[in-house]
Amino acid sequence: MPTTQIGADIANTVRMLRTRHKGAVVIVEGGTDASVYGQALDSRECKLVPALNKSNVLEAMRILQAGGVGGCVAIVDLDFDRVTGKMPAGESIFSTDTHDLEGLLVSSPALEKVLAEYGSRRKLAGKNIRQVLLDGGQPLGYLRLISLQDGLDLRFEGLTFSDFVSRDNLSVDLNRMITAVKRKSGQHTLDGAALRAGITSLMNKHDPWDVCCGHDLIQLLSIGLRRYFGSCKAGEVLPRLIERSLRLAYERTHFAMTDLYAALRAWESANTPFTVLPKN
Numbered sequence: 382m383p384t385t386q387i388g389a390d391i392a393n394t395v396r397m398l399r400t401r402h403k404g405a406v407v408i409v410e411g412g413t414d415a416s417v418y419g420q421a422l423d424s425r426e427c428k429l430v431p432a433l434n435k436s437n438v439l440e441a442m443r444i445l446q447a448g449g450v451g452g453c454v455a456i457v458d459l460d461f462d463r464v465t466g467k468m469p470a471g472e473s474i475f476s477t478d479t480h481d482l483e484g485l486l487v488s489s490p491a492l493e494k495v496l497a498e499y500g501s502r503r504k505l506a507g508k509n510i511r512q513v514l515l516d517g518g519q520p521l522g523y524l525r526l527i528s529l530q531d532g533l534d535l536r537f538e539g540l541t542f543s544d545f546v547s548r549d550n551l552s553v554d555l556n557r558m559i560t561a562v563k564r565k566s567g568q569h570t571l572d573g574a575a576l577r578a579g580i581t582s583l584m585n586k587h588d589p590w591d592v593c594c595g596h597d598l599i600q601l602l603s604i605g606l607r608r609y610f611g612s613c614k615a616g617e618v619l620p621r622l623i624e625r626s627l628r629l630a631y632e633r634t635h636f637a638m639t640d641l642y643a644a645l646r647a648w649e650s651a652n653t654p655f656t657v658l659p660k661n
Contacts, residue, residue, distance in 0.1 A: 388440025391432045395445060395453060402428050405655040408438050408455045414482055417628055418456060421636035426656040427454075435460070439469055446471065452655040454648060456641070458482060461526055464587050473648060478640045480522070483595020483624060485639065487514065487602070491630035495602075496610070498626065499618055504610045510602075513609075517551040517601045518593035520558060523583045525594060527576065536566040542600045548608045551601050555580060599624050633659065 395406050405427035409415050415429045422429070432438045435457045442455045455474045458481040462468045468476065479485045486492070488511070496505060521537070528535035545557035559573045599620050605611065606618040636642050645657050 385440055387433060387437045389444060391430060391437055391441035392444040392448075392450075395430055395441065396450065398428055398430065399450070404428070405452045405454060405652075405657045406430060407657055408432050408441055408453065410435050410438055410457060410482075413628070414456070417482060417486075417631060420631070421633050421642075422657050423659045439471075439474070442471060442474055446473070452652065454645070454657055459591065461529060461591070463591050464526065465530070473652075475641055475644050475648075479590040479595065480593055481595045483599055483627075484590060484593060485595070485641075486624075486627040486631055487511070487595060487598045488590060489631060489635040489638070491627050491632070491635060494630040495623065495626050499606045499613055499623075500611045504612070508610055510605070510610060513551055513605070514598045514601050515589040515593055517546060517553050518597045519584060519589050520553045520555055520580055521562075521597050522589075522592035522594055523580045524559070524562060524576065526583070526592065527579050533568070533571070534566070535562050535568065537562065537594075538565075540565055540600075542597075542604060546601065546604055548604060551605050551609055596620070596624075599627070 391408065395408070398406060406429075407418065407422060407427050408430045409418055409432065411431050411433060415431045419429055432441055438455050438457050442453065445453050453473060455469075455471070457469065457474065457476055459476040459478070460480060462476060477485050479488050492511065496510060524535070525537060527533065540561055544561050545554045546552070547554070555577050556573065559576050563569055563571050563573065603618045603620045603623050606613045606623070607615060611618070642658065649656055649658065
């Protein structure tokens with residue numbers, strides 16, 4: 382189904398919800414987002430509506446705002462919007478502080494709780510784990526950006542990170558990473574040297590939290606917990622299990638530390654009487 386139609390369907394869902402709920406409505410990208418934000422927002426005062434993806438969220442908000450439906454808020458992943466200077470327009474549309482929701486989890490104190498559960502105190506000593514993860518996540522993040530900007534249509538889902546990430550220190554072998562992505566994308570003729578040069582020229586040019594995909598950071602965390610800063614078996618720290626642990630460890634107090642929280646508080650002040658955040 383085209384994005385415009387799904388967006389219209391989401392807008393209609395919100396209008397129907399309005400017939401029995403007079404408070405705020407928060408439109409988010411998917412079920413996982415609704416699960417996390419549902420713990421951070423005031424579920425009695427606002428209702429969350431998942432829209433399957435970012436494009437659907439933005440289309441639904443466009444329709445609702447054009448129709449004068451107030452009290453609606455959208456929360457979307459930042460993605461590369463700040464890097465490319467293409468932030469979504471709209472006073473009621475807010476983005477995550479980091480590249481995406483998963484990055485927000487890794488940036489929060491939830492990470493320390495997961496490390497305490499799965500990591501080795503001895504191996505963790507003296508290491509800045511977030512910096513290690515960001516250092517490892519940037520090369521792939523910048524390759525994602527290059528693919529987006531140059532229309533390369535590279536595929537990143539299902540990559541085997543151990544093919545190009547060192548288990549000893551989570552360093553990334555650029556050549557092996559590029560080869561793995563080319564193979565996954567079925568684009569064997571792409572100029573690997575040019576891609577490597579492009580990545581190298583971009584490194585550290587932008588805030589790494591804007592560049593690094595949260596799923597990539599969690600993949601790296603999973604590998605690190607097996608040797609570099611933990612001694613877990615692979616099955617104990619599968620990325621999906623670590624991501625779930627991060628979600629469970631994420632608290633309202635963590636969300637209250639974000640720029641997104643501050644932006645939502647400001648929105649509440651400007652859109653009385655609608656409420657999206659807990660009073661305390």
